[in-house]
Amino acid sequence: MTTLIFGHQNPDTDAITSAMTFAEYQRQLGNTDVEAVALGEPNDETKFALNYFKHALPRVITSAANETDTVMLVDHNEAQQSVADIKDVTVTAVVDHHRIANFETAAPLFYRAEPIGSTNSVLYKMYQEAGIAITPQIAGLMISGIVSDTLLLKSPTTTATERDILPKLAKIAGIDLQEFGLAMLKAGTNLAAKSDLDIVEGDAKSFNMGGLTVRIGQVNTVDLNEIYARQADLTATMQQEATKHQYDLFLLIATNILDSDSTGFAVGTGLDKLEAAFGTKFDADHRLALPGVVSRKKQVVPPLQKAFEA
Template sequence: MSILVFGHQNPDTDAIASSYGWAYLEKNAWGRDAKAVALGTPNEETAFALDYFGVEAPTVVTSAKEAGASQVILTDHNEFQQSISDIAELEILAVVDHHRVANFETANPLYMRLEPVGSASSIVYRAAKEAGLVLPKEVAGLLLSGLISDTLLLKSPTTAESDHQVAKELAELAEVDLETYGLALLKAGTNLASKSAAELIDIDAKTFELNGNPVRVAQVNTVDIAEVLERQEEIEAAMLAANQANGYSDFVLMITDIVNSNSEILALGQHMDKVEAAFDFKLENNHAFLPGAVSRKKQVVPQLTESFNA
């Protein structure tokens, strides 16, 4: 029975890449039967990376037990509400992550590798080096894609000093020019016009328990914030529908300009005073500008957490 390796729900490029890379590591360094799967269909950015490096998209699963597995490894997440539906019933063998630790406990000891770096893919790459593996082009390419995606080509404040060297080495192994490939990858993820509002707010969305409140925090990348806000009415309708259907107390959408490294926050819900206090701004028509913000992990979620706990 294979060990399933997967990232979070609504997987982004780092979630897919890090699970693919860690499964490769499990098999080729330690001889374990591990299989990378996904908790959702790859987005357009991830699909670009998979196609570029000739990698088949991982199988989408919703239940590990239905997939015939009882042992799992989590990458790029640890919070149970972001994980597979039956996570509480499974044996978690390992966690490889670069996020905060919350809502997490296990019955047995496990391997945990948690580092404050730009991506889970960065951690996987260093683990592979420690194991003496020289990664093939496609594995290196996916890990590079995960790092580029999560750090916006090393421009995000989440970028660790070590990530620059990791990116350089992975680009060499993947046989790509870092800047050229990186820009092409990021632009592949900004095609929002073809998506419905419901699809748009679910491209990269995670639920966080903030002082007992389930808050949905989503992020979309674009080269034109104004173009996204032209669809504000339908986006708000989709956000309200998501709140009602899933019991979210609040929905916060981060619309990020990847060229100028700024974001607009569009928010709806029960605690707009908390959202305003988090960023020291005033929402007008349910949105406000957040200069210099590109990272949900570092520039949005911690501020919301502090505000909701105040």
């Protein structure tokens, strides 16, 4: 029976590519009956990367227990971010770079998590430790995940690990890192082709904070005015989703990848705690200025968690 390997719902580039690189790692170790799949359609940024490195798009699944007993998780561990029937399958391995929350298993498992820039960074280390050669295509997939999660080394989540390994991977892949990285990031900012729902939910994750369900989405752009022009429709869509799925708070972070500044939009309860978390107030246009904030994992979730659990 094939073991399915996948990242979180609403997958970003690191979630998709780390599933692929971990699947290849398993094959190289002799575990050939594995398949990298996705819990949602790849976004434009990911499609650009996979096309660039000539890798097929992954199969998208909505459930796992109907076809396997065992799964491996990458780039996440929290149950609400995983496949809907995660409790009906056995998790045999996790490779991640996020906090550990709302996660437990009935049996021992392989678990590797490090506080570094991307899951592909962790996997690079695992390849090196196991003496597994990295092919140009795998190098390209790793680069894509790392560039996406670190915003081409501009995010505060970037560590010395990414600064060290990206040039090495670029040499293996035979690419100009800056040229490819900027082209890939820009490919994900074509907002005109996206619906309001695609923008607010395309990279959204749910978190349990102080007994409340907080939904946090993030969208990258090269011009925040594109977001401002659609603000009314975007917040209306956020309210519809919050009502439909019973989110207590829905926060959307719009990030300008060129200057590394963001603006927040929110609907729901706890807006005062949101303001307290960032030490600022919503302006007259119901926007929250977040200068220098680009990382949901490091700059958004921790202060929000602290504010809601105070």
